[in-house]
């Protein structure tokens with residue numbers, strides 16, 4: 189075979205063969221598995237529901253002539269052969285949901301990947317490299333913590349041993365569900381970890397920026413960094429009726445003051461891009477007529493600029509030190525900002541341009557499987573708008589035209605990447 193791989197018309201042809209009705213039907217069909225009465229979806233990671241969903245997608249991929257494999261973390265790979273034996277281009281996302289999930293988060297990226305497989309077949313497009321659609325296991329982290337176990341294990345297989353003993357709320361270990369998945373699909377080949385040329389994840393934005401700007405496509409340049417802390421403020425429990433205000437040691441008064449200080453410097457340091465949240469509060473004794481003795485609150489600070497994150501760390505340390513022994517800080521988790529590969533970002537941008545679609549650069553506010561894949565290979569993401577910025581909610585929605593346009597951009601981008609020699 190002697191194809192000319194730098195023929196950009198094949199990328200356009202693949203994009204044109206994206207079938208809007210077929211894509212939207214597949215989204216509707218998957219949303220019936222784990223459907224909630226309110227229009228949302230509740231499909232926990234590796235539940236019998238998710239296994240059913242996986243079975244349907246395996247059959248669909250096989251009908252498209254793809255080979256299907258799995259790995260030690262139950263990730264699934266649907267592979268369309270390339271003409272040369274080179275590392276594949278991977279797309280995909282996850283099909284587990286939050287308990288009050290919508291029908292698009294994760295599922296859209298997987299089903300758009302399937303639509304690309306079908307569109308390439310319909311268009312008769314052959315690519316140099318294989319194309320794989322991946323379903324990454326347990327991205328949401330709502331059944332087993334932490335999230336993104338599948339994609340992080342793909343990049344760093346040593347993490348799996350620790351994940352296997354994690355239990356869900358019913359006491360079932362993650363390892364047991366992995367074994368059950370293997371039993372459910374005994375004939376699947378085993379895929380070795382790693383080995384990828386590029387990864388492109390198409391996802392709903394889950395925020396309001398694209399909708400506010402009236403832009404249908406986001407060229408995602410990276411994922412912002414995060415700091416999680418727990419802060420414990422200590423006072424003294426006393427009678428609410430008998431204790432004069434001037435002698436009180438009210439842990440809530442202290443906690444509210446600390447919260448205000450942190451919010452002020454977070455916004456001052458981070459500007460418009462800062463995201464500061466104090467989402468979880470634990471009060472003792474939590475009684476209407478007793479002065480709080482202990483208040484524990486959480487801090488979630490996010491920003492795309494590592495220098496701002498470092499200045500936040502310093503300001504937080506100074507704030508805590510200033511309050512002395514009554515305020516105690518416990519760091520819970522941190523992740524640096526990730527900047528995607530310029531080469532992959534450029535492919536996404538040129539795909540949008542080739543389709544004549546408006547796009548804008550955007551930084552992801554949420555974590556995605558792409559966060560981990562970015563350590564392995566040239567990675568980028570495409571966002572489509574979320575109506576009202578709503579996600580992790582049954583009301584999650586994106587206009588059909590945007591879902592189709594995102595899939596066309598994905599198809600274009602995947603074909604170009606699949607034809608790269610290096």
Ligand SMILES: [Zn+2]
Pocket residue numbers: 281282293294327391556
């Ligand atoms: Zn997601």
